[in-house]
Amino acid sequence: MKGTVKKRGNTWSYIVDIGRDPITGKRRQKTKSDFPRQKDAEAALRKILNELDEDRYVETSKESFSSYMEFWFTSHYQKRITKRLVSIQ
Incomplete structure (x- = not known):
C-alpha cells in the first residue's frame, strides 16, 4: 500500500490507499489531518500502513449501533427464537 504526508496550512495530514472497492473496483483512500x-x-501513517500489511485494518462504519442491532436481531436472532418456541410447544 502507498501513502503520503502533506502540509495543509499550519497542520499536516496523510493520505493512504486502502485498497479497491469490491463492488465498483474504484480506488479507496483514507485521509486524516490536523x-x-x-x-x-508520519507516525500515524506508518501505523495504518502496518495495520493494512497485517490485515488488521478495519474501516469504521457510519451505521448507528441501534440500526445494526435491529438488522442483527431480525436476520439472525429472531429466527432462532421462533424455532425454539415452536419446538417447546
Whole structure:
C-alpha cells in the first residue's frame, strides 16, 4: 500500500490507499489531518500502513449501533427464537 504526508496550512495530514472497492473496483483512500508536526503524521501513517500489511485494518462504519442491532436481531436472532418456541410447544 502507498501513502503520503502533506502540509495543509499550519497542520499536516496523510493520505493512504486502502485498497479497491469490491463492488465498483474504484480506488479507496483514507485521509486524516490536523497533525501539529510532520513526525506525528508520519507516525500515524506508518501505523495504518502496518495495520493494512497485517490485515488488521478495519474501516469504521457510519451505521448507528441501534440500526445494526435491529438488522442483527431480525436476520439472525429472531429466527432462532421462533424455532425454539415452536419446538417447546
